[in-house]
Amino acid sequence: MLKVILEQDKCVASGQCVTAAGTVFDQRDEDGIAVLLEETPSPEREAEVRQAAAVCPVLAIHITTDN
Template sequence: MKVIIDQDKCVASGQCVVAAAEVFDQRDEDGIVVLLNPAPPAEQADDVRQAAALCPALAIQIEE
């Protein structure tokens, strides 16, 4: 799994951090998503998929 984020699309809702805090974080100054792990382990895959599904801006792309 490879995770790609588009910070320009991000609206700082934080849903990705709630769903997968090991993979996503937010910048302190504006809340924009920060990718902590672009290649998360298999055991985090479901959480990452949920984060992508919950993102209101569709800023998270997943390549399987």
């Protein structure tokens, strides 16, 4: 199972995670900080979640897997 961890305190509101995986991430209206919508996304979303983690400019997204 895929598990996503978002360090909001590191987020710089670039929005790259939302562009890469808009069903898993969103941004707060008041300051643009990322919000995690799905902590355990479906396996079908794995590629986009990994892309979101890769494009985060401050590496605030971490992915773990339980097999």
